[in-house]
Amino acid sequence: MKKLFLLSLAVASAATMASAQDFVSGGTQIFKDGYKLSVEWGNVDMLGDATCRVGTGTNDKFFLNDYAAGTVKIFGQKGLIKDLKIADNLWVSNTADDAGHIIVRGTAVAWPGNGQYGGCYYPGTGNGDLIYVVDAATETLLTATPLELKDGYTGRFDALGHVHANVVEDFWDLIAIADGTGQGEDFMYDGIESEAGCEQFAITIAPEFDETSANKIQTLGIGQIYGEANEEGYYQNMAVLANNYLLVTSSDAGLGNGIARYDYLPSEEDPEAYAWQYSGEFFVTPQHASTSGFMVFELAGKQFIIYTSGEGGGAVAPDAFGISEVKFTDTPASDPEEDKNVLVARLFPATNDAGGFLYKGGSNFTSYNVEPVEGEPNSVYIYTFCQGGPMIKLKFTAPETGVEAVQVVENENAPVEYYNLQGIRVANPENGIFIRRQGNEATKVVL
Numbered sequence: 001m002k003k004l005f006l007l008s009l010a011v012a013s014a015a016t017m018a019s020a021q022d023f024v025s026g027g028t029q030i031f032k033d034g035y036k037l038s039v040e041w042g043n044v045d046m047l048g049d050a051t052c053r054v055g056t057g058t059n060d061k062f063f064l065n066d067y068a069a070g071t072v073k074i075f076g077q078k079g080l081i082k083d084l085k086i087a088d089n090l091w092v093s094n095t096a097d098d099a100g101h102i103i104v105r106g107t108a109v110a111w112p113g114n115g116q117y118g119g120c121y122y123p124g125t126g127n128g129d130l131i132y133v134v135d136a137a138t139e140t141l142l143t144a145t146p147l148e149l150k151d152g153y154t155g156r157f158d159a160l161g162h163v164h165a166n167v168v169e170d171f172w173d174l175i176a177i178a179d180g181t182g183q184g185e186d187f188m189y190d191g192i193e194s195e196a197g198c199e200q201f202a203i204t205i206a207p208e209f210d211e212t213s214a215n216k217i218q219t220l221g222i223g224q225i226y227g228e229a230n231e232e233g234y235y236q237n238m239a240v241l242a243n244n245y246l247l248v249t250s251s252d253a254g255l256g257n258g259i260a261r262y263d264y265l266p267s268e269e270d271p272e273a274y275a276w277q278y279s280g281e282f283f284v285t286p287q288h289a290s291t292s293g294f295m296v297f298e299l300a301g302k303q304f305i306i307y308t309s310g311e312g313g314g315a316v317a318p319d320a321f322g323i324s325e326v327k328f329t330d331t332p333a334s335d336p337e338e339d340k341n342v343l344v345a346r347l348f349p350a351t352n353d354a355g356g357f358l359y360k361g362g363s364n365f366t367s368y369n370v371e372p373v374e375g376e377p378n379s380v381y382i383y384t385f386c387q388g389g390p391m392i393k394l395k396f397t398a399p400e401t402g403v404e405a406v407q408v409v410e411n412e413n414a415p416v417e418y419y420n421l422q423g424i425r426v427a428n429p430e431n432g433i434f435i436r437r438q439g440n441e442a443t444k445v446v447l
Contacts, residue, residue: 026319026348034399037323037345040381043391045079053092053363054159055391056102057383058371059136062391063102065094072104074139075391082139086132087146093159096369099166100137103174106130106146131174133167133192142168143192149174151198155181155217159365161224162295164235168192173235177203177221177242184223184240184262186276201262201276203242206332208255214245218292220365223262226296227303230264234274238262239283239305244292246316246364249332256288256334259307281328283307286339287346291316293366293386296326300378300398306368309346317349318361318389321368323396345396362388370396414438 028037046052046064052073055064062075066083067090074081091105107129130146155178165172168191176185184203188196209215221242225235241259243249249258261279266272285294287309294307302325309322324342329335350358366386373379379397417437418429429447 026317026350028394029346029348031340031343031345035344036395036397037347038395039347040393040395041077042393043075043077043079046073046075047359047388047390049362049387053387054094054365054367055385056094056096056367057369057385057391057393058096058102059100060393061136061139062383062385063094063104063134063136064385065090065092065104067092070106072102072134077393084134084139084141086134086141087130091129091158092363095160095162095367096136097163097165097167097172099168100135100371101142101167102134102136103160103163103167104132104134105160106132131189147189147192147195149176149187149198150195152176152185152187153178153181153183153200155179155183156219157221159220159222159292161222161239162369164225171196173225175223175225175238175240177217177223177240179217179219179221182217184221184242184276199275202278203240204260204278204280205243206258206260206280206282208332209243209248209258212245212248212255214243214248214255214258217242218244220244220292220363222292222294222365224294224296232274234264236264238264238276239294239296241292241294244290244364246290248290249288250290251286251288251334251336251339253290254334255332257282257285257329257339258288258332259283259285259294259305260332261328281330282332283324284327284329284339284342285322285324286334286336286343287322288334289316289320291318291361291364291366291386293368295368295370297370297380299380299396300400302326302398304344306370306382306384308366310349316361316364317357317359318366318386319359319384319392320347320349321366321384322346347392347394350390359389361386 051066051068052064055062064073066073070088070090072084087106089107094104129149132146133142135142157176157178171190174187183200186199190196223240225238227237229235239259250256261281262276263279264274265277267275283305285307289308289310291308296305306323310317310320323345327342352358369383370380382394385391418426
């Protein structure tokens with residue numbers, strides 16, 4: 001683990017503080033042939049502070065919640081674009097959907113509200129937690145009348161996972177993992193016009209955490225629905241990291257695979273009644289840091305997970321992550337030899353001249369968003385941000401599969417044709433240079 005971090009000094013080229021235009025993050029490392037990971041740009045104009053703890057990227061921009069001002073700060077490659085007023089009261093969390101919308105969490109009362117943690121972020125208190133939607137392309141607010149978080153348990157939650165839908169057009173789900181309840185909550189909406197209800201499900205903490213501080217839900221727990229819908233129209237899988245705790249839920253501490261899978265299945269009592277159920281399996285996430293934040297995504301016919309990566313403890317690098325192929329194990333305990341087989345790529349943290357982290361996380365939550373690259377079906381853009389770290393946009397490319405693989409097979413079975421250098425077909429080529437064509441492939445040969 002620590003040996004890998006030393007590599008960042010060699011790979012990062014110039015890991016020193018830079019402007020928004022020439023920012024250089026830590027270096028990248030690829031663990032499987034054919035994959036590529038590169039930094040598109042990074043913006044260090046605003047690393048996030050006490051009022052901008054969460055930001056999500058999409059459409060070549062980043063959207064940071066400034067809950068004290070009730071605005072969303074919109075950043076681009078060259079810095080601040082605009083300050084979009086949302087409402088008088090916001091909470092710290094936002095996220096993105098599949099279609100380039102930003103989902104912003106607001107409240108009906110001023111922070112910190114009342115009660116031990118502030119009632120404004122307790123859906124069950126009736127304080128009227130609100131949801132706003134921003135169109136990233138036009139930088140406009142789409143919900144003059146916000147949606148509400150209704151019927152939830154009274155419990156604090158601070159983080160939101162990626163929304164697997166187009167929130168303007170589709171039926172969609174927003175997952176909340178609330179502390180003090182033992183419950184997760186699936187808030188459901190029909191577009192941005194109406195709420196469809198809230199469904200609770202039991203959170204199960206693996207017994208490996210029983211004797212640790214991570215044996216309960218943490219306020220930065222995060223859940224994300226992923227995958228494809230079944231014949232009944234239900235999404236069948238959800239990933240949940242309910243108990244991220246510094247010094248405990250990290251690969252360094254031996255309990256790094258804490259992202260559990262929940263399945264949407266019929267209940268034993270009523271086969272027609274579906275509910276989220278704990279599977280007892282965990283995503284294999286090598287070199288997992290103890291901060292929260294992850295995203296499951298699909299590329300080139302395979303599923304991947306991006307997650308926080310780095311050393312455990314207080315000095316967490318917010319600009320470091322890992323990408324692994326989706327694989328499951330029946331324990332959250334890390335297995336260095338077995339785990340490394342699924343690791344695809346890593347972004348190392350930027351470091352200073354002394355080898356220390358250039359950026360250090362503040363909110364212990366890192367947001368990730370993955371969006372397709374137009375015209376490149378095997379590539380995606382990755383946006384990542386954590387308070388205390390820079391806004392970074394990267395590009396991740398997988399080896400060619402699918403259609404390309406079919407074309408290779410078709411080429412092998414296609415008839416071979418020869419042409420001279422003037423483009424005239426030759427039936428019996430000999431004694432010269434010719435173009436050999438088979439299927440959609442052409443090569444120059446000497447006969």
